[in-house]
Amino acid sequence: MSTLLEAHQVSKIFGGGLFDKRVTVALDDFSFAIESEPPRVTAIVGESGSGKTTLARLLLGLVSPTTGQVRYNGTDLQKLPKQERRAFLRDVQMIFQDPYEVYNPFYRVDHVLETPIAEFKLANSPQAGRALMQESLRAVGLRPDETLGRYPHQLSGGQRQRIMVARALLIRPRLIIADEPVSMVDASLRATILDNLRQLNREYGISIIYITHDLTTAFQISDNIIVLYRGAVAEAGDVDLVVKQPKHPYTQLLIKSVPEPDPNHAWGSVELTEAAEPTNGAATVVVSHVAAARQHGGHLIQGCTFADRCPHVMDMCRQTAPPLFHIDPGRAASCFLYREQGPALSSELLNDVMAAAGSSTRSESAPPSIAP
């Protein structure tokens, strides 16, 4: 088992200038590794301001972490030698949310497929390149003769997004990071695109990080899930465990709020604490606290980020950030309600939980009661 890409105790803060004493903590002490074997689909779920897009940008090296490291094959992404950097750019591909913005309207769509072929010398001749393009388009269910030679505006949003999946496939990466790939696509095409991604994972052995706000599609296509809330991991592990028997109060709230497409399955009763909704999604802390936290390591945010919305909040929740408690073989939740049900893990041990999640036999035991 080799680690392909790894976030090691990564934090990212934004803002905090000369006069502004408050900074936004987009991601707080996050560790996670993507193994190349076995290839898994990992969902990263969170609402706006949870840090999920920041995480994608960190993993791609588009922004650098404030503390911690993102490592590719063990080397810090910021210090990759040129040769390794090329390998990284090939191994890790991105699918963005908006299938309209990634195309240059003046070029035919062929251009987005031809460029990587030329750049990475994927084909020896133009004919071979053409064949490769056609093959990857067919793999995502597009007809090459109806797709190639067209301009972006002549294709629908769903077709454009599938071309991006085809492009990712063409390069044969080891990891695809897909940031909300279907949030701008209609229901009828959503299933097809998600199926394409799943297929890339199963048939081509590509690991996938599926970043989304949509718990339902995450449940459908992923093996593992990480639920982020305001920059911190709320709960992580096997997707069936987390969705069917959520432990963290935030995950429970989230799952009960999903509108099921079934009128007989009404929205469950949820304790909604009024005015508990943060005005700004992301968490903010004062600069001086960041400096202190940096010296001692650990979390930048004081206390649990969910404390002000949590129906089970306790005094300790406001004082210390809860560590991840390893409550099932394939699941950990960062909530003090479970402090006696499993050992506390330091953040970088989340990987062990995730590795166990895929292989663990599902725990069939009744969920422990929630009341502390």
Place this chain on the structure above:
Amino acid sequence: MQPGILQVQDLRVWYHTPRGPVKAVDGLSFSLQADERLGLVGESGSGKSTIALALMRLIRPPGKIESGQVVLDGVNVLELTEEQMRRLRLASIALVAQGAMNSLNPVIRVREQIADAMRDHDEKFSKQEADARITSLLEQVGLNKDVADRYPHELSGGMKQRVCIAIAICLRPKVILADEPTSALDVVVQRQVMETLGRVQEQLGASVVLVGHDMGLMAQFVHRLGVMYAGRLAEVSPVHEIFSEPLHPYTQLLIASLPSLEEKGKFQGIPGLAPSALDRPPGCAFHPRCPHAMPRCSVDDPILQEARPNRFVACHLYDADILAKANGPATAVAT
């Protein structure tokens, strides 16, 4: 069915472009009962937002309401003068638009923005009366009364959307149109906003038309659901029946395409692409994608008919049922 609070008859809204008219809404009819929550669901380009604008008579060139009738509480709003229509908006029919929260004026406090809406409709009241009404409006949408003295940027997305609902109901309209009212909100907040809208609707005894693409939200909120395809209704049925036994093949495929938290792997895409509004296929617009297409589907345009009690569908598969019902009451005894 008795005439409802709002009746739409054969409404057509076209956008005139150099390449020909884009028929965004092309022959839409439905009726809304008092106290009813009707959902209109459709994919992008099915004409659902155009309907909301057309009912408010807010279509701007190159768009034009070509024909049809919109009868609101006995008045055909398409025949009113602009000034009469202006008075009707908000007082009788109000819109909570997609991303309405971004339409709040950032430099004016919430109190002034609500008062402004009431004043614009010649409501005469003293400062105390206005304050009392604003407080009660904010209470109705589940907000604290001190929200009135805040600026929009001091509120979260869900709170802003609830302020917009408060503005929409300030003159107690009979019909509230909600066009994707929660599309930019997180699920937890979405639920709070929808529950607020539902509560307000019940308190006022108003009707709601919820326009959107999210079948899950529809299942949770509406009483009756209309499924739009290419500018028309493919099917209108009570929500429980449409989910348990969808009649139109498009509705069947749409429901089969929905992922659920219950079961894994039970959703699939709909083959083919939605038709261009510029170039509507002849006959039934869905026939190129329909698994049950028959020869007549590419020639004959099906009309929306009552195939089962209270269930309307535009599909030739049900022609026999409808014929049987028309021919003899003995063969179509509703049980």
